[in-house]
Amino acid sequence: MWNQELGSVIPDLREMSADRIAELGDTVLAHSIDLYFQRIAEDSVLVSAFNSNI
Amino acid sequence: MTSVGLEGHPAPWPLLDLDIAAMRAAGYQPVPFRQFILKVHSRCNLSCSYCYVYEMADQAWRGLPKRMSPTVTRTAVQRIAEHADRHNLPSVDIILHGGEPLLAGAEWLAELAAMLRDQVPARVNMSMQTNGTLLRRPVLEILKSAAVSIGVSLDGDADATGRHRRYADGRNSFGDIADGLNLLASPEFHDCYAGILCTIDVSNDPIAVYEALLAFRPPAIDLLLPHANWDEPPPGTGYADWLISVFERWYGAPRQETRIRLFSELIQLVLGQPGAVEGLGLLPSTLVVVDTDGAIKELDSLSSSYEGAADTGLHVSSNSFDDALGHPTTVARQIGAAALSAQCQACPVMEVCGGGLYPHRYRHEAGFRNPSVYCADLLRLIDHVRNRVASDVRRLTALGVRLDLSGQANALGHRPGRGMLGRQRPVIPAEHVGDLSLRAVFVSGGGLVEG
Numbered sequence: 001m002w003n004q005e006l007g008s009v010i011p012d013l014r015e016m017s018a019d020r021i022a023e024l025g026d027t028v029l030a031h032s033i034d035l036y037f038q039r040i041a042e043d044s045v046l047v048s049a050f051n052s053n054i
Numbered sequence: 055m056t057s058v059g060l061e062g063h064p065a066p067w068p069l070l071d072l073d074i075a076a077m078r079a080a081g082y083q084p085v086p087f088r089q090f091i092l093k094v095h096s097r098c099n100l101s102c103s104y105c106y107v108y109e110m111a112d113q114a115w116r117g118l119p120k121r122m123s124p125t126v127t128r129t130a131v132q133r134i135a136e137h138a139d140r141h142n143l144p145s146v147d148i149i150l151h152g153g154e155p156l157l158a159g160a161e162w163l164a165e166l167a168a169m170l171r172d173q174v175p176a177r178v179n180m181s182m183q184t185n186g187t188l189l190r191r192p193v194l195e196i197l198k199s200a201a202v203s204i205g206v207s208l209d210g211d212a213d214a215t216g217r218h219r220r221y222a223d224g225r226n227s228f229g230d231i232a233d234g235l236n237l238l239a240s241p242e243f244h245d246c247y248a249g250i251l252c253t254i255d256v257s258n259d260p261i262a263v264y265e266a267l268l269a270f271r272p273p274a275i276d277l278l279l280p281h282a283n284w285d286e287p288p289p290g291t292g293y294a295d296w297l298i299s300v301f302e303r304w305y306g307a308p309r310q311e312t313r314i315r316l317f318s319e320l321i322q323l324v325l326g327q328p329g330a331v332e333g334l335g336l337l338p339s340t341l342v343v344v345d346t347d348g349a350i351k352e353l354d355s356l357s358s359s360y361e362g363a364a365d366t367g368l369h370v371s372s373n374s375f376d377d378a379l380g381h382p383t384t385v386a387r388q389i390g391a392a393a394l395s396a397q398c399q400a401c402p403v404m405e406v407c408g409g410g411l412y413p414h415r416y417r418h419e420a421g422f423r424n425p426s427v428y429c430a431d432l433l434r435l436i437d438h439v440r441n442r443v444a445s446d447v448r449r450l451t452a453l454g455v456r457l458d459l460s461g462q463a464n465a466l467g468h469r470p471g472r473g474m475l476g477r478q479r480p481v482i483p484a485e486h487v488g489d490l491s492l493r494a495v496f497v498s499g500g501g502l503v504e505g
Binding site: 013016020023024025026027028029030031032033035036039040 | 304305307308309310313317318321322325327328330443446447450
């Protein structure tokens with residue numbers, strides 16, 4: 001519900017061009033967008049234990 | 055501290071009130087376990103003041119064997135293999151834990167890793183969580199050869215670590231941990247380096263803590279809220295401020311210096327992806343624990359709630375892990391929003407917060423269907439991260455609009471925002487490209503740029 005609201009404001013990153021992402025360099029946001037795309041490519045995301053598996 | 059048998063039931067929800075039979079009749083299917091914590095040694099060479107194993111409600115460790123016996127070890131491996139085979143799992147994560155797992159001996163751990171890889175019909179990812187005091191070259195050479203990745207617990211610099219992570223005689227453990235971490239961070243062993251776990255103490259300066267951890271070049275850091283619940287409140291206040299300070303230092307760096315898992319997963323959730331950490335989001339937990347004596351247990355840190363909170367009454371000698379999938383606590387940790395309180399279900403950030411870490415929801419004689427005792431801190435942190443990320447992504451998008459509409463300097467207008475953000479949203483007025491939302495404009499703009 002909340003993400004849908006947010007989604008109306010944050011663009012769908014899947015539509016963002018590689019050039020635009022490259023502008024972010026090596027920042028945290030760039031890494032976060034990379035991870036976002038990795039998660040989309042995966043069939044499922046596993047929840048890891050908070051205290052055991054970093 | 056609370057105990058079973060005093061006054062009412064310590065956790066009627068989920069242990070009494072969650073109607074699993076009705077859920078099954080309605081089609082509920084549990085999610086197989088994928089992560090197995092093996093508590094290979096029940097003792098520790100440190101005496102950390104906040105340890106949920108030795109210093110909190112559950113003192114069951116006193117009756118455990120020191121090291122997992124050969125029979126229990128073999129049986130646990132067989133049960134994991136059985137579970138992987140039955141559910142056709144592509145991989146399993148094995149986390150060696152304790153107590154201090156290195157007290158079991160590095161060669162013993164390597165033999166266990168070999169046994170698991172030999173018998174489990176799935177890829178076996180081995181890791182270990184250690185206090186770091188025993189990490190020396192011969193140990194690391196053995197663990198490297200056994201492909202065991204290593205996470206170390208450290209709370210910051212010497213002063214920060216010395217507040218809690220001490221030997222039984224009171225000595226600060228920092229120097230010994232630092233020696234181990236420096237070796238682990240060296241090129242020879244860096245491939246085995248999983249990262250650092252840090253338990254937050256708000257008495258410590260947040261930036262100093264982060265930079266002290268960073269000095270050991272960890273590939274990842276995680277920041278843990280101290281275990282607490284509604285009966286045993288957090289030891290301090292201001293956790294949101296503390297975390298936001300670290301977030302800004304980390305997020306604002308010109309390059310990502312390390313991954314901070316709490317924040318990385320929060321950003322994924324803000325962007326609309328599931329978060330891969332227990333304690334945020336609504337994904338089902340797939341973790342189970344085998345104690346040193348072979349008992350099958352729930353999330354280890356439940357021991358901080360009340361005596362016996364992590365118990366299932368199951369044992370690897372007579373029960374499969376499928377039996378544990380039907381335990382009320384497992385079910386509660388797998389059903390997402392359905393396990394949350396009415397207050398959480400009505401909260402606009404429920405999908406991101408997920409109710410917080412399960413043990414932090416505990417209240418005696420009510421159980422676990424409550425908001426986290428850290429609710430207010432989580433809400434502030436989530437709000438901050440959401441606004442920061444939304445602002446940056448909007449800025450990126452605004453750049454796209456400017457590029458697309460060069461020569462039309464007045465093309466970008468604003469209208470009131472809606473929903474959680476409550477801010478003005480840039481739009482293109484109808485006379486230019488029609489009354490499109492920012493997202494639609496960006497999608498169209500992307501096409502223009504690429505075309």
